[in-house]
Amino acid sequence: MTGASANQVVLFCGHMIDAPGRASERFPARIEELVARAIAGELDAIGAGAGDIGLCSAACGGDLLFASAALDRGVTLRVYLPFDEGTFIERSVATGGERWVALYRRVTEATGCIFADDVLGPLAPGDDAFTRNNLLMLSDAESVRANVLRLLCVWDGKRGDGPGGTYDLVKAVEARHGEVRRIDTEELLRVKGP
Incomplete structure (x- = not known):
């Protein structure tokens, strides 16, 4: 993406829809509509539209809600996957159900995908695919x-379940003095209730 220009670049990361049986709620399906409205509201507040570039992955939950809202506003969207599409769908999309797989297909048919392996080569032993994907998106956003x-970001403000989550990308952007706009899932859970 080097050499591209835009009015603004909006990098997105956020929680996936909670998998069935998740021990503690982070983004349960019952707040999906609230999250979708909050993402739309944030994009409208910053005036996102044609002339802007959005970068995200495509997991069920925040990623696909952002991607859909960005496309609705004419944002040029770049979708990044940490590994091959089949594995990504199995691990990060289908866990939310067939509706998310259908949304994934609509988004990626409109945008295509950038695969981290194609840009950076095979994942090195001991490296985390999600961390690498987030840093690739950040590097491209900065270029x-x-x-x-x-x-x-759609984030509860806590460290993630493992490396490469929202927490890590937020900290990387803050270290570069970028603006972070957060949709707090804990606050939305309080609004929605059990």
């Missing part, structure tokens, strides 16, 4: 000549 770089 765009833009007036503004923002990270929009």
Whole structure:
């Protein structure tokens, strides 16, 4: 993406829809509509539209809700996958159900995908695919000549279940003095209730 330009670059990361049997709620399906409205509201607040570039992955939950809202606003969207598509769908999309797989297909048919392995080569032993994918998105976001770089995230504010989660990308963007706009899933859970 080097050499591209945009009014603003909006990098996205966020929680997946909770898998069945998850021990503690983070993004249960019952707040999906609230999250979708919050993402749309954030994109509208920053005036996202044609002339802007959005970067995200495509997991069920925040990623696909952001991707759909960005496309609805005419944002040029780049979708990054940490490994091959079949494995990604199995691990990060189908866990939410067939509806998410259908949304994934609609989004990626409109945008195509950037595979981390194609850009960076095979994953080195001991490296985390999700961390590498997030850092690739951040690097590409930084390479765009833009007036503004923002990270929009759907996040409970806590460390993730493993490396490469929202927490890590938020910290990387903050270290680069980027703007972080957070949709707090804990707050939405309080609004929605059990």
